[in-house]
Each structure stands twice: as C-alpha cells, then as structure tokens.
Amino acid sequence: MHLFRLDASIRVAGSVSRALADTAEQAWLAEHHDAVVTRRELGLEPLPADAWARAVRAQLDPSAPPAPDAKELVERLSAELLEADAYIFAIPLYNWGVPAHVKTWIDLVSLNPRFGGAGDRPLAGRPAVLTLSRGGGYGPGAPKEGWDHNGPYLRRILGEVLHLDVHVAEAELTLADVNPAMAPLRGLAADLLKAGHEHAATHGRRIAELARA
Template sequence: MTETLLRIDTSARHEGSVTRELGDRIEAKLNAGKIIRRDLADQVIPQLDAGWLHAAFTSDEERTTEQRDHLALSDRLIAEIQEADTLLLTVPVYNFNVPASLKSWVDMIARAGITFRYTESGAVGLLDGKRAILAIASGGTEVDSAIDHATPWLRQVLNFVGITDIQVVRSDKQAVDPEASKARAETDLENLAA
C-alpha cells in the first residue's frame, strides 16, 4: 500500500482517454492511503514569464509580495510532490512529446535550492526517496524509440529532481496494432509492484 499518491493527469480528453484509464487501474492497484489529484486539463499551468523568473532568482528574504504571488502556484505544486511517496503521471504522447501542460508543470516544479541544487560535480536532486509511475499512451510512437521524446525526457526530469525509482506502464502504438498495445499495457500492469 502506498501512503500518499500524487496523481497528475495530462490528457486533454476526460472521456475515452487511455492514460486516464491506465491511471485508474494503477491507482486501484496502489491502494493509497491518501490521494492528491492534479488535473492539468482542468487547471492551466501558466508558462514561465519574466516576473516568475525574477521572483525565483530573488532570495526568499528579499522577495516582495508581488514576487511571492508569482511563485504561489509553484510553491503549491512543489508541496504536493514533497508530500507524496509516489507520483503517478498519466501522459499521452502528443506529436512525439508530452502535452504542453506537463511541460509547464515541470517548469514550475524545477526550482534551484528547493527541488534540486547545483554542486561542483553537477546538479543534485532534492526529492529523493520517492517513486514515479508513468502511464504512457500513443497512437504511433513506440515508447523509448528514437521518435519518443516524451518518456526519456520525463525520466531525465524526474532524475534531475532526485526521483530515480521510475516505472513505465505503456499502451503505445495503438493506431498501429491495438491488440499488441493492449497486451503491453496488461503485462506492464501485472509487473507493477503495489
């Protein structure tokens, strides 16, 4: 049983979404004591702008009220991750990559000094000890193929902030071979540790 699960849905579709369906099945298998939900189709995460960047690179004690307001959503999103033991990201592959909403979410949570820090030997993630499960679906892109810019990027981002225990449940290439896609998902679900 997972203690606290942070579920992040990214599909623009609520009905007929393979990733949301996979997410439901994974969530049931994990049987979390507490679930934090964030649906990026329902809440638009703004892109970074000059005000946000200036606020993020101003020391906490020197930030103005306006700068704190710029970072308020970022602070909430980071607090959700910090509280979670497991992250479940349900991600359709749109045009070989993640939905733009997920990229905006990543930009909000990758904060120097909070989720990672720089050292002489490079960046060190500060969110270690957590697990991530990626539920990935695509029409024609094979997970981890040369044209998949979603799955490797997500692994890189999660590793960057310290999350290295990452499992993938995939239902890829649905438009190419729906039965094989479904079979891959079933195998991945069976192999997923609760």
C-alpha cells in the first residue's frame, strides 16, 4: 500500500494541521505496517512560484521561452498522486485563504489533462483525509463567520476536481493558548482539538480500510 502525505504548514513544532495529520497517518500505518509513504513538504520546501505561469505561457505563446523544468515538475507531482492508494493533506488557514504554496501546487497539478472534469478521473474514489487548522473561530455566529476561504475551496478541489473521497478532521481556535484576548475560549479550543484528533484517527483507519477494499 502507498500513502501520499502533503504538509503545508510553515511550522513544525506547534503545527496543529501537522499534528492532526500525524494522528491520521499513525492510524493508517497501524493497518498497513509496511506501507510506502511519499511526503510532499510544501510548507518548508515550497515549489517555484513562477512555474505555473512559465509552463502555461510556453504552451500559449510561441515567442515564450520553453519551460522543460516546469513540465517535468508537473509530471513529478502528478506521479506522486497517481502512485498512491490513499492521501493525507494537512493545510492550515493563512490570512483567511489557501496558502500560496498550496495554490501553486494545485495550479501545477491542474496542468495534467487527466485531472479535472475533462480528464479520465484516475483518482476518482480514492480515499483521503484533509486536516485543517484555523487560529480563530469561523463557525455560525462568530465575528469571522464566512471568512474561511481555505476549507471550502480545498473540499471542492480535492472532492470535485480530483474526485477523491475526502474525510475532514479539523480544529479551530488554535491560537487561544497564545492570544490573551482568546483566553476565555481556551477550554472550548481544547475540546475542539481533542475532537479533531479523534476524527483524524477515525478517518485514518477508514481510509486504510477503503484503500484495502
């Protein structure tokens, strides 16, 4: 069995999205002891920000310089997805949206004509865990309700563009312990984090079962 894991946090210590993904991965490995795990470290090793623009320009503009490195990168990123049986994506909310380095990855992967609505959907139905972290509160009635432009976007990309079977584990109010203004929310934040890890473990076991089926 083969697991693909993508991490987008720019932190290692203290990263909640990584911690939730660790829980999901451990649950996966408990079912598949000899599994291969391919890691794509976007947060610490971001992809070239101009790769997508150069690749597309080379396709559309005859006067543009060729971009063989960008084409090779698209092929490599696509292969990482195609070779896996299941997936874990660990992506925090940054500035109310999808991290820039994740958007670069999505843009490059989307250059593969096999992915998306016009392709043959090679990843359709493969199981994935998406772990999300949010420093504040974005639920109904919260001051920032509707400001989370990361989770909804990722659900659509992974579920409706790549056609993965996506299971979400998430935690918010993750800055409560370090932000004095959020001190009254620390109990709730702890409860949400605990629930996030419980969901991550459940989903890790679930995608292990689905990948084996």
